[in-house]
Amino acid sequence: MRHTPLHDEHEPLGGKLVEFGGWHMPVQYGPILEEVRCVRERVGLFDLSHMGRFNLTGPDAVAFVDRVATCYCARIPLGAIRYGLLCRPTGNPIDDILVYRSEDEVFLVVNAGNADADREWLLAHADGFEVALEDQTEDLAMIALQGPLSEVSLARVTEDLDLSKLGYYRFSHGTVCGCPNVRVSRTGYTGEDGFEIYMPIELAVDAWRSLLEAGQASGMAPIGLGARDTLRLEAGMPLYGHEIDAEHNP
Secondary structure (H helix, E strand, C coil): CECCCCHHHHHHHCCEEEEECCEEEEEECCCHHHHHHHHHHCCEEEECCCCEEEEEECCCHHHHHHHHECCCHHHCCCCEEEEEEEECCCCCEEEEEEEEECCCCEEEEECHHHHHHHHHHHHHCCCCCCCEEEECCCCEEEEEEECCCHHHHHHCCEECCCHHHCCCCEEEEEEECCEEEEEEECCCCCCCCEEEEEEEHHHHHHHHHHHHHHCHHHCCEECCHHHHHHHHHHCCCCCECCCEECCECC
16 A cells, blocks of 8 residues: 555554545544544544645647636636536546646546546547646645634645635645745635645644644644545535546536
């Protein structure tokens, strides 16, 4: 099984680790319902570094995403994010994804269990497009803060970025936990307000610890995948392999 850069942080916090999508991930740190309540009422911290992350560059990056995904990438404003599907010609989903549109790149977040197959499928359909795909899954950590106190918690360790002005499904860059040029998006998989941040893996452990310390005043706790599954179900968000798969579309 693969390990995230935060793998060794979980067991000391009480994390119970299980296999998920080929990764050794924390399913819970305590009672799942208490973790759900923490996110609904305060703020929770998630290690999401198992998710696949691809960066597309080149003059045809936007046109390529328009070809392979359901969201119309050319109409996504710069700095905005859209939910979409990678689909077969029949319309059946290969995966559900998030698409981040920048001036000079398109950044994709895909499901952990589908990442390898997604990458091969994208590369197989890139003929005729001037586009380069960089798999950043092993280069970037992905950490989420979710809950009504996520903004105030993240603001304690953020510089050069006014989180109050970052709209839903928008992203920008700033200094987080002393790490410059961190991608910060107002996104999540819980139905609550929250943020997802992306930073180099070598800085992830210090950032995780700093976020937990900064969140103490807000009642922050680490949250596992068990609570995340309950939260996303309550929010009506599908999980590939459950509500949608290669045979069933939304």
